Amino acid sequence: MDKSLELLFCFEEQPDWSQTELSQRLGLHKTIVHRILRTFCRHGVLVRSPVNKRYHLGLRVWELGNLVNQHQEFLEHARQVMARLAEDSGESVFLNSVVGFEGLVVLVQEGPQAVKVTYSAGRRVPLYAGASGKVLLSTFSAEQLQDFFTSVQLKPFTPATITDAETLRQDLERIRTQGYAYSIGELDEGVAALAVKLDTAAYPGTVGLSIGGPAFRFAGRVSELLRLLQAAAHALDHVK
Known part of the structure; x- marks a missing residue:
């Protein structure tokens, strides 16, 4: 090679x-x-x-180069959408994708508040703990989920982490039905998150968009934050 x-x-x-x-x-x-x-x-x-x-x-290299350009265009557009979402919501915004049986933080737009959630781009996160990971895991087929549960140990990060496979399966089914994931303190104590998956062909693989912040700021605002998140996701879904 x-x-x-x-x-x-x-x-x-x-x-x-x-x-x-x-x-x-x-x-x-x-x-x-x-x-x-x-x-x-x-x-x-x-x-x-x-x-x-x-x-x-050959032309195959040209085709691959075009894909790279398209992906870069999508990421540039995503940065703009995420910046607006962070400003409107007051919370940090994350673009996440699947790598194997883990989530990958692709882009980060920190919120304007002094107290905020901060993850670095490139960080790997579990797919079974927290809204951003679970919304991605909810897209797995039955066969992929079986491989996931066979390969991944559901170890706890906090007392709120779901470590029972059947309970997690039920949670994933609920996420599929309602179209979004919401978590409180599953990956980091005191942190709440909302996440939706993106339906875009402009970026390879499974991609999700999430908002994360201190749980006390999400209280009474979940519907508002979800509306803002879904509007941002809709904008990204239509990027060619």
Whole structure:
């Protein structure tokens, strides 16, 4: 794999290469280089010119580059939507996705209040504790959920963490039915969160949007915060 990537990165240096040039550049036997080139050509990553027999990047790389650009455009739009939501709600806002059997904090927009919830982008979070994780877990199929429960130990983070599989299954079904997740103190004591999943094709995988803050500020405001959160999610769902 390393050698294959090194070969691909050679095309940053110049637009086309012969097999012999790549072999010399990488210090690899021609047989190995030929095998790598054949694989890349089969998948459209590289193309061999029928005229001069040299290799250049194929349309598959262009397609992947377009996907990256689309994802970046979505994230830029998400930052703007999240900034407005944080201002309107007064709480911190998070964009989260699924990585294996964990949640990943993709983007963070801190709230304007002095006392607030702060997680760093790139942080991994459990899918079974807290609204942001459970709204993502609720999208799992029956087979995926079975794999999840087989692989993940439901250890408690606080006294409010759900550690019983059947209770968690019931909670996930309730989240699917109502279309959002709400939690108090499941991952961090004294912290409340609301979360909804996004229905967008502009970002890969399963994505959710959540609001988090001190539980005392959520009291009596859940309906208001949910309305703001759903409006923000609707705006992101329509990003192309």
